[in-house]
Amino acid sequence: MTGEIAGQVALVTGATRGLGRELALALAEAGADVAILGRGAEDGESAAAEVRAIGRDTLFVAADVASQGDMDAAATHVLERFGKIDILVCAAGVGLPRQPVWESDADDFRRCFDVNVLGVMLALRAVLPRMIARKSGRVVAIGGSYGHKGVANFGVYAASKWALRGLVKSTALEVGAHGVTANLISPGGVEGDRLRRQFQASADANGEAFEAVLDRFVAGSALRRLVTGGDIAAALLHLVGEGGRNVTGQDLIVDAGTIV
Numbered sequence: 001m002t003g004e005i006a007g008q009v010a011l012v013t014g015a016t017r018g019l020g021r022e023l024a025l026a027l028a029e030a031g032a033d034v035a036i037l038g039r040g041a042e043d044g045e046s047a048a049a050e051v052r053a054i055g056r057d058t059l060f061v062a063a064d065v066a067s068q069g070d071m072d073a074a075a076t077h078v079l080e081r082f083g084k085i086d087i088l089v090c091a092a093g094v095g096l097p098r099q100p101v102w103e104s105d106a107d108d109f110r111r112c113f114d115v116n117v118l119g120v121m122l123a124l125r126a127v128l129p130r131m132i133a134r135k136s137g138r139v140v141a142i143g144g145s146y147g148h149k150g151v152a153n154f155g156v157y158a159a160s161k162w163a164l165r166g167l168v169k170s171t172a173l174e175v176g177a178h179g180v181t182a183n184l185i186s187p188g189g190v191e192g193d194r195l196r197r198q199f200q201a202s203a204d205a206n207g208e209a210f211e212a213v214l215d216r217f218v219a220g221s222a223l224r225r226l227v228t229g230g231d232i233a234a235a236l237l238h239l240v241g242e243g244g245r246n247v248t249g250q251d252l253i254v255d256a257g258t259i260v
Contacts, residue, residue, distance in 0.1 A: 004030070004031075004241040004242050005027070005030050005031050005032045005086075005087070005237075005240060005241060006030075006031030006032070007031065007032075007033075008031070008032045008033070008086035008087060008240075009032065009033050009034075009035070009078070009082040009083075009084055009085055009086050009087070010024070010027045010032045010033070010034045010035065010085075010086065010087035010088075010089060010240075011034075011035045011037060011074075011075070011078055011085050011087070011088050011089070011123075011127065012024040012027065012034060012035070012036060012037060012089040012091055013037045013038070013065050013089070013090050013091055013092040013119065013123055014037070014038060014065070014090075014091040014092030014093060014142075015034070015036040015037055015038055015044075015047055015089075015091060016036060016038030016039070016040045016043035016044040016046075016047050016060075017038070017040070017043050017047070018192065018193075018194065019091060019142065019187070019190055019192070019229050019232060020038070020089075020091030020092065020142075021036075021043075021047050021050075022229035022230075022232075022233060023089055023091055023142075023229075023232065023233055023236055024036055024047060024051065024089075025047075025050055025051065025054065026230075026233035026236065026237060027087065027089070027236070027237075027240075028050075028051045028054045028055075028056040028058070029054055030237055030241075031056070032056065032086075032087065033056050033057040033058065033082060034051050034056060034058050035058065035059045035060075035061060035074075035078045035081070035082070035085075036048050036051070036058060036059070036060045036061065037060075037061045037063050037065075037074055037092075038060075038062070038063070038092070039062060039063070039064055041060070041062055044060035044061075044062065045060050047060070048060040057082070059077070059078060059081050059082075061074045061077055061078065065090075065092045065115060065118075065119030065120075065122060065123060066114040066115055066118050066119050066122070067122070068122050068125070071119075071122040071123055071125070071126040072125075072126050074126065075126035075127050075130070079130060084130070084134065085127050085130055085131065085137070086131075086136065086137060086138065087137070087138045087139075087140075087240050088123060088124075088127045088131075088137070088138070088139045088140070089139075089140050089141075089142070089236065090119070090120040090123050090124075090139070090140070090141040090142065091142045092115055092119050093115060093116050093142060093144075094111060094112060094115045094116065095112075095154075095157050095194075095198075096108055096111075096112055096154070096156055096157050097201075098153045098154065098198075098201060098202070098205065099153060100152075100153055100155070101155040101156065104155070104156050108156055109156055112156050112157055112160045113159075113160050113163070116157075116160035116161065116163075116164060117160050117163045117164050117167060120141050120164060120167060120168070121167060124139065124167075124171060127139075128171075128175060128180065131175070131178070131180045132175060132178040132180060135178055135179040135180075136179050136180065137175075137179070137180040137181070138180070138181050138239065138240040138244065139168070139171070139175075139180065139181065139182040139183070140182075140183050140184070140185060140236055140239050140240065141164060141167075141168050141182075141183075141184050141185075142184070142185055142186075142187070142232070143161050143164050143165060143168075143184040143185065143186040143251060144161045144186050144187060145186050145187065145188045145253060145255045145258060145259055146158040146161050147160075147161030147162045147164060147165050147186055147251075148186065148251075148253065148259050149259065161186070164184065165184060165251055168182050168183065168184050168249075168251075169182075169184075169249045169251075172248045172249030173249065176248055176249075181239070181244065181245070181247065181248035182248055182249065183239050183244070183247060183248060183249065183250050183251070183252065184250070184251040184252065185232055185235050185236060185239070185251075185252050185254060186251050186252065186253045186254070186255070187227050187231075187232050187254050187255060188221070188226075188227050188253075188254065188255025188256060188258050188259075189217060189226060189227065189255075190226075190227050190228065190229055190232065191226040191227065191228050191229070192229065195226070196210075199213040199214055199217070200213075220258055221255065221256040221257050221258045222256065222257025222258070222260055223256040223257050224256075225256050226256065227254055227255060227256055231254050232254055235252050235254050239252070
């Protein structure tokens, strides 16, 4: 895999922490130079330092994915530094507290859709013209298994992931003739701090033990285990590598067999 993307340049949104950071480091391990995009300067510079420790060139760009001006400027900055963007990974995302739709409000909707959908659209707007001009590029957005089903108490968040699928699949049809692919990876619950917080909130709300929530979640999957960031990274490397050259407009669900 290293040979397949060595010398390529990746721009990863939401790369300062969590899954986005793990994906940025996986791309660096596979040989790509990586531009880290996010809002937290301290976390961003720390992630960039990890990329340098791997031996790849990097750049931290402070930007809000929901700002058109920020995203246009970020893409320009990356192009000035590296001369091209071969891979765009849209990993920035936000969730909402567990609540029924009738307790959600317009601010909840805007906050979720601004990052999860508009943020991806603005990244596409900023980067795709450069990929189209070069007739080459790979785009991968991080969706979610909630974009494949209705989810009680997470309706607004699920709606954002459904919308994201429509955006990326439509984009694939628009850019395919220019040699660019566009896909999604939809994780199930990814092992880490965010998932543990969700499990604890559910346990507290229902008066049960954390372990009971975890066991019930795992029991709902065919493989009876949680997904890791490494699983998502492996899927990403496939899509941006030679094996993904004829894969476009697809949504790869990586959830240990929860949706089958």
